[in-house]
Amino acid sequence: MFRIHPPARNRAARVAFLMALFVLGAGFDAHARTVYRCVQGGTVSLATAPEPGSRCTPREIDDNAVKLPNLWGAMGVVNGTLYERLQDGKTVYSTRKLPGSVKVLAFTVRTPPGEPAHAGLGRIGRPQLDRYPAQFRAAAKATGVDDTWLRAIAHAESGFDAAAVSPKGAIGVMQLMPETSRQYGVTDPFSSDQSIRAGARHLESLMRRYGDNLVLVAAAYNAGIGAVTRYGGVPPYAETQAYVAKVQVLQVRYREALERLPRGRTRTSAP
Numbered sequence: 386m387f388r389i390h391p392p393a394r395n396r397a398a399r400v401a402f403l404m405a406l407f408v409l410g411a412g413f414d415a416h417a418r419t420v421y422r423c424v425q426g427g428t429v430s431l432a433t434a435p436e437p438g439s440r441c442t443p444r445e446i447d448d449n450a451v452k453l454p455n456l457w458g459a460m461g462v463v464n465g466t467l468y469e470r471l472q473d474g475k476t477v478y479s480t481r482k483l484p485g486s487v488k489v490l491a492f493t494v495r496t497p498p499g500e501p502a503h504a505g506l507g508r509i510g511r512p513q514l515d516r517y518p519a520q521f522r523a524a525a526k527a528t529g530v531d532d533t534w535l536r537a538i539a540h541a542e543s544g545f546d547a548a549a550v551s552p553k554g555a556i557g558v559m560q561l562m563p564e565t566s567r568q569y570g571v572t573d574p575f576s577s578d579q580s581i582r583a584g585a586r587h588l589e590s591l592m593r594r595y596g597d598n599l600v601l602v603a604a605a606y607n608a609g610i611g612a613v614t615r616y617g618g619v620p621p622y623a624e625t626q627a628y629v630a631k632v633q634v635l636q637v638r639y640r641e642a643l644e645r646l647p648r649g650r651t652r653t654s655a656p
Contacts (some may be wrong), residue, residue: 420444423481424626426618430598437483452605468493509634512536512642516545517558519567524585530592533643534599535585537635538606541628547577559584584642599636603629 408542421432435441465597467481468486478489516539525532543549555562557580567573569583588602594610595601602620604612607628612620619629 389585406566418445425481425634429480430479432477432479432481434475434477434479436479436481437472440480465519479525481620509631509638510544512635512639513545514639514646516641517577517581521583524581527582528585528589530585530588531636533636534588534632535581536639537632538584538588538603538636540639542634543565547575547580556580559587599633600629640656 390546413486416552419433421434421435422443423430423432425436425439430436430439432441434444435443438442444579464508465480466482467489468482469489470477470479470486479486482488521532521535521539524530525535539545539558542555543558545558546609549558549560550556551560552560556574558577561569561571561574561580561583563574565587566580567582569582571579573579588606591602591605591610592599595605595613600619601613604625607620608620608625612622612625619626
């Protein structure tokens with residue numbers, strides 16, 4: 386799926402090959418191309434040259450490849466904008482707005498199901514809609530935190546295991562540290578109901594702090610507010626960066642799984 390949004394339709398032809406390169410991975414009979422996957426502040430962009438201020442990794446893309454890599458790191462639908470600017474005297478294109486950038490076009494694309502872009506994604510697993518659905522719906526309604534986001538966090542944190550205890554001492558479905566549990570009035574950290582409610586309240590607090598920036602919310606949930614403050618964004622910890630990518634993928638998968646449920650149907654809660 387690929388749609389171009391106005392007002393850029395009249396300029397689409399001159400950048401069509403770039404869009405095929407960026408959002409589809411290839412698409413024209415020519416040569417191998419180099420795409421730079423750039424990460425800055427926990428967000429991913431694709432560019433035709435390394436971006437100043439970003440950590441960029443070059444990827445050679447074979448235009449005739451049968452299996453196309455997913456460079457975005459997210460599965461599902463990606464909405465973005467392609468920008469043009471001059472860099473070192475050359476015209477370059479990027480999906481990140483940098484100083485001097487001019488908007489070329491907006492796009493919506495379903496990312497290809499190729500290899501994960503993030504090496505730390507590991508085995509994600511299928512959505513588990515039968516795990517505590519009533520508790521997740523109630524916590525989402527009480528806090529305004531999206532049900533799919535709560536499920537994604539729980540899936541990544543504990544695999545929905547109410548008895549889980551991490552080496553660092555995090556406990557329960559939402560893997561809350563003891564001090565966080567006390568902050569939200571948890572009396573039994575192994576209670577799935579209390580853990581999910583407290584986890585939702587903690588995520589609600591983080592979303593207020595970071596203006597609903599879910600990348601920073603996920604980073605703070607994993608590494609702590611202090612680490613995000615210290616580094617001014619997602620900390621350069623491999624674990625945290627993998628975690629942020631993983632929960633983004635999981636949220637998309639849970640949203641798509643819930644949308645596939647027949648209208649009006651709900652899953653019964655697991656014990």
